[in-house]
Amino acid sequence: METVITVRDLKKTFKPKSRKGVEVKALDGISFEVPRGEFFGLLGPNGAGKTTTIGILTTRVLPTEGVAQIEGIDVARDPVSVKRRIGVVPQVNNLDRALTAKEILLFHAEYFGVPKQEREERAHRLLERFELTERADEKITGWSGGMAQRLKIGRALMHDPAILFLDEPTTGLDPQARRAMWDLLTELNQKGLTILLTTHYMEEADQLCSRTAIVDHGKVLALDSPAQLKRSVPGGYLVELQVRNGANGSFADALQTLPGVVEIKSENDRVRIYADRVEGLLANAMRLAGEQNVMVTDAHVSEPSLENLFLHLTGRSLRE
Amino acid sequence: MTAFIALLHRDLRVVRRELLSFLLRVVLNPILFTFIFGFVMPRMGIIQKGYTDMLLPGILGLSMTLSSMQAVSLPLVIDFGWSKEIEDRLLAPISIKGVAFEKIIVGVVQAIIAGIVVLPLAWLLMRVHLSLTGIDIVHFVLVALLSSWLFAAFGMVIGTVVPPQQISLIFTALLSPMIFFGCAYYPWAALHVVPWFQYLVLLNPLVYANEGFRLALTPNMPHMPLPLVYGALVGFSALFTWLGLRKFESRALD
Numbered sequence: 001m002e003t004v005i006t007v008r009d010l011k012k013t014f015k016p017k018s019r020k021g022v023e024v025k026a027l028d029g030i031s032f033e034v035p036r037g038e039f040f041g042l043l044g045p046n047g048a049g050k051t052t053t054i055g056i057l058t059t060r061v062l063p064t065e066g067v068a069q070i071e072g073i074d075v076a077r078d079p080v081s082v083k084r085r086i087g088v089v090p091q092v093n094n095l096d097r098a099l100t101a102k103e104i105l106l107f108h109a110e111y112f113g114v115p116k117q118e119r120e121e122r123a124h125r126l127l128e129r130f131e132l133t134e135r136a137d138e139k140i141t142g143w144s145g146g147m148a149q150r151l152k153i154g155r156a157l158m159h160d161p162a163i164l165f166l167d168e169p170t171t172g173l174d175p176q177a178r179r180a181m182w183d184l185l186t187e188l189n190q191k192g193l194t195i196l197l198t199t200h201y202m203e204e205a206d207q208l209c210s211r212t213a214i215v216d217h218g219k220v221l222a223l224d225s226p227a228q229l230k231r232s233v234p235g236g237y238l239v240e241l242q243v244r245n246g247a248n249g250s251f252a253d254a255l256q257t258l259p260g261v262v263e264i265k266s267e268n269d270r271v272r273i274y275a276d277r278v279e280g281l282l283a284n285a286m287r288l289a290g291e292q293n294v295m296v297t298d299a300h301v302s303e304p305s306l307e308n309l310f311l312h313l314t315g316r317s318l319r320e
Numbered sequence: 321m322t323a324f325i326a327l328l329h330r331d332l333r334v335v336r337r338e339l340l341s342f343l344l345r346v347v348l349n350p351i352l353f354t355f356i357f358g359f360v361m362p363r364m365g366i367i368q369k370g371y372t373d374m375l376l377p378g379i380l381g382l383s384m385t386l387s388s389m390q391a392v393s394l395p396l397v398i399d400f401g402w403s404k405e406i407e408d409r410l411l412a413p414i415s416i417k418g419v420a421f422e423k424i425i426v427g428v429v430q431a432i433i434a435g436i437v438v439l440p441l442a443w444l445l446m447r448v449h450l451s452l453t454g455i456d457i458v459h460f461v462l463v464a465l466l467s468s469w470l471f472a473a474f475g476m477v478i479g480t481v482v483p484p485q486q487i488s489l490i491f492t493a494l495l496s497p498m499i500f501f502g503c504a505y506y507p508w509a510a511l512h513v514v515p516w517f518q519y520l521v522l523l524n525p526l527v528y529a530n531e532g533f534r535l536a537l538t539p540n541m542p543h544m545p546l547p548l549v550y551g552a553l554v555g556f557s558a559l560f561t562w563l564g565l566r567k568f569e570s571r572a573l574d
Contacts, residue, residue, distance in 0.1 A: 014574065060410065060572075062574065080413050083412065088411055092404050094403070094404040094407040096330075096405050099333075111414075112412065113322040113323070
């Protein structure tokens with residue numbers, strides 16, 4: 001399969017804006033490749049470097065080091081050619097407030113030299129598909145997040161790009177709008193569009209992406225299909241215990257001997273038990289705690305998930 | 321080039337849509353000024369009859385330069401500092417410098433519209449006392465274009481350097497002295513009565529725009545020497561264009 005996005009050892013350090021400011025290392029050698037037609041996700045918490053990565057790939061941020069290519073074209077060297085090939089849906093609402101919804105689409109296509117009749121047709125079709133036809137001649141001030149988001153996607157599609165970039169496309173949307181957005185993106189991908197999206201919702205990556213890179217502190221921690229990634233969590237299941245006054249080492253050792261347990265991670269007042277099955281595990285763990293005078297104040301069992309993988313890789317939750 | 325023209329098309333559509341408020345902004349101040357200083361006060365006898373001849377080029381200069389400066393600076397301050405709307409155009413298949421140049425051209429266009437509206441209005445109001453002989457069309461067009469460009473580029477510097485919270489402060493603190501020291505209401509040559517001041521105002525680019533209009537519209541009245549006017553207009557234009565493009569690029573790219 002032809003590679004359309006290449007990112008190799010990409011680094012970005014933001015210089016301080018004022019004298020008192022500090023240097024921020026946003027990307028610390030990030031690498032991945034995306035073949036044509038793939039739905040690719042960058043999953044990580046806020047500040048992981050996702051937006052910076054998209055910024056570099058969409059010509060808005062200059063890399064400090066490393067390679068970023070779109071269809072083999074270096075992003076920093078020939079940004080204009082890259083811009084022709086990509087559609088961008090940024091996180092912020094940067095829709096043109098001086099224009100109506102329809103004009104936003106039409107002018108965008110005009111910037112890209114789409115002939116008049118074709119851009120009229122496309123705008124009509126996209127407004128229809130995104131259920132915005134009734135509001136087409138309105139300015140976008142006061143629009144709901146979901147509507148603005150749909151129009152932003154419509155705008156990005158007006159010049160028929162080969163690759164669509166979406167930065168946190170469902171942040172701030174209600175569950176219904178999010179579900180609709182997922183359906184829409186899946187449909188676009190099925191029609192052959194290559195999509196790269198960033199998200200800090202693991203369900204989103206899980207649901208949409210054929211492959212996902214888990215990023216943190218500007219580095220890729222793991223990269224695979226969501227199913228494979230989930231399988232890579234030791235055992236897959238996670239039982240989390242909250243204990244009072246911290247757990248002693250012998251409690252952890254005892255837990256390790258329980259059937260199904262793959263790995264124990266214990267820090268401060270939290271004990272994480274990774275296991276490949278959960279039947280009876282919680283009861284056994286509680287029995288051991290009783291025997292060892294460890295006071296368990298809370299217990300939580302979770303299924304294999306990308307959230308658990310992130311926790312396993314970084315010791316932190318995706319949503320701090 | 322397609323993208324450049326499309327960007328221009330977009331901006332002119334917005335100008336056309338907001339034409340009424342634009343005209344009000346452009347016309348109100350010079351008209352009021354012209355009415356009081358060019359119509360009422362000469363009738364009172366407080367102002368000498370010839371004053372309006374000195375005033376007209378300044379009024380025109382002020383309207384055109386301030387229009388192009390505002391046309392460029394205000395949208396940029398909002399776009400970069402707050403709404404980020406400009407990102408949409410930065411993603412158009414055109415270099416960042418191309419987007420910046422287009423903004424300057426739009427500023428020049430708005431200045432020309434302002435000039436076309438203000439000149440006949442001011443003329444009509446002042447007609448009674450105005451005795452314009454021998455307008456130099458070539459110099460008039462050249463000065464008009466150069467001053468509009470200069471102040472559009474100056475607007476780009478302001479628009480890319482000043483944060484949104486400080487724009488009103490800048491307009492007061494920078495524009496007021498520029499206007500009053502800009503030789504709009506008096507000719508530069510007459511400043512010889514305060515020599516230090518006559519040299520000090522040479523730092524102000526507005527002086528050359530106004531003196532340029534004086535040179536073109538009322539060539540028989542005292543005005544700044546032609547080479548100085550053109551030298552400064554071209555020099556300041558080059559400086560602000562260079563600085564404006566640099567700042568625009570650094571704001572557009574992280």
